Amino acid sequence: MTQAADDSCTLVIFGASGDLTRRKLVPALWSMFQSRVLPEPFAVVGVGRSEMSNEQFRARMREAIADFARLQPPSQKVWDRFAQALFYHAGDTDDAALYDGLGRYIAKIEQDRGTGTNRLFYLATPPSIYSTIVTRLGAANLSRPPDGSSGWVRIIIEKPFGRDLASSRALNQVVTSVFAEEQVYRIDHYLGKETVQNILVFRWANGIFEPLWNRNHVDHVQITVGESIGVENRGAYYEEAGALRDMIQNHILQLLCLVAMEPPVTFDAGPVRDEKTKVMHAIRPIPADEVDRLAVRGQYGPGFVGGQRVVGYREEKGVSAQSITETYAALRLEVDNWRWAGVPFYLRTGKRLAKRASEIAVQFKRTPHLVFRRNPEILAEPNLLILRIQPDEGMSLTFGAKLPGPDLRIRPVEMDFDYGRAFGGEPPEAYERLLLDAMKGDATLYARGEWVDLAWELLTPVLDTWAVGDPQKFPNYEAGGWGPAEADSLIERAGRSWRRP
Numbered sequence: 096m097t098q099a100a101d102d103s104c105t106l107v108i109f110g111a112s113g114d115l116t117r118r119k120l121v122p123a124l125w126s127m128f129q130s131r132v133l134p135e136p137f138a139v140v141g142v143g144r145s146e147m148s149n150e151q152f153r154a155r156m157r158e159a160i161a162d163f164a165r166l167q168p169p170s171q172k173v174w175d176r177f178a179q180a181l182f183y184h185a186g187d188t189d190d191a192a193l194y195d196g197l198g199r200y201i202a203k204i205e206q207d208r209g210t211g212t213n214r215l216f217y218l219a220t221p222p223s224i225y226s227t228i229v230t231r232l233g234a235a236n237l238s239r240p241p242d243g244s245s246g247w248v249r250i251i252i253e254k255p256f257g258r259d260l261a262s263s264r265a266l267n268q269v270v271t272s273v274f275a276e277e278q279v280y281r282i283d284h285y286l287g288k289e290t291v292q293n294i295l296v297f298r299w300a301n302g303i304f305e306p307l308w309n310r311n312h313v314d315h316v317q318i319t320v321g322e323s324i325g326v327e328n329r330g331a332y333y334e335e336a337g338a339l340r341d342m343i344q345n346h347i348l349q350l351l352c353l354v355a356m357e358p359p360v361t362f363d364a365g366p367v368r369d370e371k372t373k374v375m376h377a378i379r380p381i382p383a384d385e386v387d388r389l390a391v392r393g394q395y396g397p398g399f400v401g402g403q404r405v406v407g408y409r410e411e412k413g414v415s416a417q418s419i420t421e422t423y424a425a426l427r428l429e430v431d432n433w434r435w436a437g438v439p440f441y442l443r444t445g446k447r448l449a450k451r452a453s454e455i456a457v458q459f460k461r462t463p464h465l466v467f468r469r470n471p472e473i474l475a476e477p478n479l480l481i482l483r484i485q486p487d488e489g490m491s492l493t494f495g496a497k498l499p500g501p502d503l504r505i506r507p508v509e510m511d512f513d514y515g516r517a518f519g520g521e522p523p524e525a526y527e528r529l530l531l532d533a534m535k536g537d538a539t540l541y542a543r544g545e546w547v548d549l550a551w552e553l554l555t556p557v558l559d560t561w562a563v564g565d566p567q568k569f570p571n572y573e574a575g576g577w578g579p580a581e582a583d584s585l586i587e588r589a590g591r592s593w594r595r596p
Contacts (some may be wrong), residue, residue, distance in 0.1 A: 102134035102534045110219035121156045122164035125527035129166045141183045152183035194235035203312025212246030226269045233273035251280045262552040267544045281542040285346040287525030290484045294353045309434045317441045317456040321448040338424040342444040364538040376431040377551035384559040387506025391581045393423030395447040398574030417566045422446040425582045447574035453484035454596035476507045490513040
């Protein structure tokens with residue numbers, strides 16, 4: 096066999112028969128393979144409880160690719176070449192014998208396929224068994240390269256990383272007792288989106304906006320992640336999570352950090368993650384007695400979405416009829432540092448909202464002197480920069496322009512950039528970028544353990560306050576709207592209003 100490239104590896108997926116593997120991971124690997132960015136030679140070993148042969152596993156993954164992959168196999172010959180790298184190993188993740196057998200199986204595959212001894216483990220399982228898998232990997236000496244090998248071992252852990260500060264710290268203690276921090280990749284698929292990564296390029300590859308990116312020119316920032324769907328078949332999971340844990344603790348706080356962070360010394364993993372962690376340290380804590388003023392929660396009731404009548408959250412499968420789980424959450428945060436002092440960041444997310452929209456809206460301050468004051472009916476709107484993450488990926492800038500005619504009238508107009516029109520084609524899926532980064536050892540888009548703890552620490556007062564409450568207050572917004580009235584009050588108290596995407 097020829098010598099494997101440094102990035103070639105064997106990817107071991109725990110939870111290989113689960114939804115994440117079927118919908119995201121293997122379709123992403125296939126698209127990487129067909130785009131010729133997947134390091135070769137490679138191997139994928141699926142691990143699950145179900146008994147299955149390699150051929151049965153390959154057939155299932157072929158179906159998954161047909162249903163979910165960005166790219167489809169151009170021929171049976173190309174598919175067969177990819178399928179030969181797929182293997183399956185059955186066993187109970189709580190059984191030490193599974194890991195001993197897995198180690199021998201991986202070693203044989205490495206020898207047969209010439210992948211070298213680089214190994215990437217992926218935990219696509221329920222979070223409740225993360226600790227067990229990590230501990231068993233350590234006990235079986237699978238957390239380090241084989242003796243005498245120059246290979247590497249890394250592990251990707253899916254969110255949620257804990258469900259509160261205490262469980263996050265406990266899990267982190269287990270993980271770092273087996274793996275070194277530089278081996279651990281805590282994945283947040285949101286950071287793999289092209290439009291999210293473009294926030295950093297937009298800020299630091301252009302000299303126009305960065306001089307304005309501060310408290311002197313920015314009035315406030317709104318970050319919205321809205322979904323028109325309900326909880327679908329995830330009611331039981333969502334009952335344990337809720338909007339604050341499911342979206343704000345990870346995705347939305349990561350977006351806030353990308354907007355607020357200082358330029359790193361270099362665009363390498365260490366400096367980038369250092370700057371994001373500094374932002375988390377700078378966010379003003381939420382005192383327990385201020386939760387009601389700075390945070391709003393909601394739960395959707397029956398309503399209409401896309402012209403179709405839908406049930407309320409409490410009528411969803413797996414949801415308690417007296418549930419107090421929030422399906423909507425909004426926060427007002429402030430970053431207490433030199434750049435952002437006094438600029439509020441408004442965050443919101445919700446299920447069953449009017450439309451699916453993820454965006455960052457940066458509203459600039461009004462002009463300091465209104466030269467049109469002799470015409471009091473003329474009011475120039477403040478400039479607004481919109482970074483659209485999904486759908487309709489792109490960005491727009493709103494500014495004032497004079498309407499044609501003899502009278503002095505101002506109307507806001509937009510300059511718009513659309514990814515699809517500008518670059519054509521379909522951008523890679525988030526998991527494609529993140530898997531490739533992990534294979535290359537680039538942790539820039541992955542969360543550091545300290546960052547995760549700081550996020551939980553920030554939200555703990557809100558979680559504790561919301562843990563008790565009167566279920567009669569829910570539902571408090573109709574499906575198909577933009578959330579509860581209390582969320583409007585949250586931002587209107589300061590004379591501002593939510594943008595309608």
